[in-house]
Amino acid sequence: MAPLLEVHRLTARYGPITAVREADLAVNEGEIVALLGANGAGKTSTLGAISGLVARSGEIRLDGREISKLRPEQIVRRGVSLTPEGRRVFTGLTVAENLAIGAAVRRDRANEQRERLLELFPVLAQRLHAPARTLSGGEQQQLAIARSLMSRPRLLLLDEPTLGLAPKLVALVFDLIGRLRAEEGVTVLLVEQNVHRALDLCDRAYVLRTGRIEVEGTPDELRRTTRIEDAYLGIVAG
């Protein structure tokens, strides 16, 4: 079966700076794939390129169809949703309003979807009409993910969902991601700094280094090599 997401020779640029060079990756339906790498390796840029926020060239196919030339709004409609780094919830809006915006592209059965998400994220149900800025970091992270899920995406892009969270919350979020895949059938492409946790959860992972994909493999394979540390520490592969 063809992969849900196929990326060939993706190059992403911010003006004169190239953040991602000729990256190839694929995500199959129902998988959880992790993108690992040190800071500045290009992980966020890769997700940004896939969702259309960053200038990019190369092939990006969702379900076999090219999306590399589409605008962000159109890409969301095709079923790709990005939960950006740093949560970036709308702090001036209430929880309910944040979720409503998330459903902007899929208004049909939005109420149903909301109910299901509120079951998954009970803390949001409790704070439904509170302004988002009154939520704690962990709660905001849950809101950000829930918001992305309101559009019932086929592919969820998560950018560092555990950044800045206490260990207990990190566990909660990872658990949640697992459940999302199991119960909602969501395919996930996950950017993570926390290598061990990510390897525990994902089916496959890619390691980025200065914009290029250095290593690829299953968690077992990756645990056996030192190439991840090398990539993180900038050691030239031997």
Add this chain to the structure above:
Amino acid sequence: MTVIAVTGPYLVQQAINALSLGSTYALLALGLAMLFSIMGLINFAHGELLVIGGYAMWALLEHGVPWPAVIPLTLLAPALAAIAMERIAFRPLRGASLVTLLIASFAVSLLLQTVFQIFAGTDKGIELPSWVDDVVDIGPYTISVLKIVMTGVTLLTLLLLTLFLKRTLLGIAMRAAAEDFEVTRLMGVRANAVVIAAFFLSGLLAGLASLFYFTQSGSVGPFDGTEPVVKAFIAVVIGGLGSLTGAVVGGFALGITEVVFDAALPAGAQPFGTAFALLVVIAILLLRPQGLVGRPVGLT
């Protein structure tokens, strides 16, 4: 120094004056704030939207259109003009810096003023309906009907606007866009839709303001938009940039300040009234650079 008899009726009169002046400023400021909070655009051409409303009124009345029809059309004309402005002048500059947008709006403003000059050089008189001068006696107070209507309509408009922003998806999207345009796009909300809506609303508000403004002044000239829009800017800034509530507060604050200075200054210093009001503005900015309403997030 002139002696002011601070009697009840006098205070009430001045209060109504302040409220109605404040309403006009608040409406204009709101129109400006809408565009500023969503796209960082300080629209100098907003004054020309006001004048377009005025010219619409004049043209319609000239052709014998009855008032009940004049009102909605006067609201619509600047709104459509605003959308045209967005499409032609501002869309190519989407995402540009504050300064670039500011200069572009300055250019549009000058363009419109020049066009007005060429096609409608002299001031055009507006035939006012008879009830404009009516006053009503409530107890010991004599109050202008027009001013009451203005204040009332403004408050109603604010209420409707608040409902729109809180209850409709488009309104929520606009507030979201004001806070974080990029993430709003990530939600699949079409950037153009939000921007066009903002311009349309901005124009509507200008149209409403023009109804009040030109009914009071009685004539429309090419440059009539400049002074009100400058005052509106000041109102936006003292209320707090990026906040709609702030714009309204700022508008009323400016109106009240002007009326107070107008009433309280000795006759010799009267012409300097605006200058004093501006000094107050600068003082406010010094003490509270973030404006009277503080630093709220996005469109609140």
Add this chain to the structure above:
Amino acid sequence: MIRPWRYWAVESAAGSALVAGGLALVFLYGVLWAGGTTRHTVLFSKDTIVYFFIDVVLVVGLQIFSGNSGILSFGHTAFIGTAAYAASLLTIDTVLKPYVSPGLPHYLETHSVGLLPATLLAVGLVGVLALATGLVVLRLDGASAVIAILSLLLIANVVFGAWTSVTRGAGGLYGMPESTTIGWAFGAAVLAVLVARVFKDSRTGLQLQGSREDAFSAAAVGVHVRAARLRAWLLSAMVSGAGGALFALKLGAITPSTFYLQETFTIVVMLVIGGMTTVSGAVAGVAVVTFVREVLKPYESRSLDLGVMHVDRLTNLTNLALVALILAVLFFRREGLVGRRELDESLRRLRRAPGQSPHALSGRRRKRAP
């Protein structure tokens, strides 16, 4: 950019020689060929050239602040106007003065001075005002700063119009000797260019340019952003003020509306079209706009018959042209005609062989700082 050379100011001054040379050519043209006050067979009259030089002073003055700090000032016309009024009050003939300006203090009423002292005094006054206003207004950032600076223009306009005993209100001042000759104007323009260029390359100028891109980071590395802005504001106001004084002493009569939004727009347009970040840009902008204006002037009194409608007088054709120019710049070449580098810097880069470092000696002896 490393600055190992102690005498950087000399290098800056030398760099502005290119622009100064251009101005000198215009001056020569003005002296030798342009006849009288109207256009004959020659395109530009002497008057136009004098105003051209004055505009250079005004726009270069604006560039000193706005170009380096990134804060577009809509308030400089307040300083220009203040200096104009001050210089006027100092130079109007003492016989005439009591009628024009009855509210003046006795000493001023009975004494008048010539162009140079009047200009210097006017510049001094503007300096004081700039200091006072700068301390207040430059605390703000972004859009708030722009609006606050605009308020200064409004305040000035109100004062010019309302202080009737001194400024004669809306009628304005008249009777100033038209003592700004082409020589004075040219000299002022060259001086302005020099001052602006040296400031731009000075430490304060460089710090300010750093803060233009990112005020937060600049402050984080120890740049006193407010102090740098204040210095630029002060210098900028004074240079513009000099232009204002010369302007009044050329025009011979001024009113409050001479120094309000139309004039503000004109100098802003000149700066933006040429390029805000460079002094060459400021001068280029003045040149382009002046040229366009002069070319279009004869057409303004014509009428236009478009079949469907008839336009009586194409008033403000120049305005339309300016709008077109500025939109063109904003859409297609946002940095302005000249762009990010001074003209002489661009030339130097062309001369350099590819691969050579910008600090290559290219045959010149330079002392290196220890």
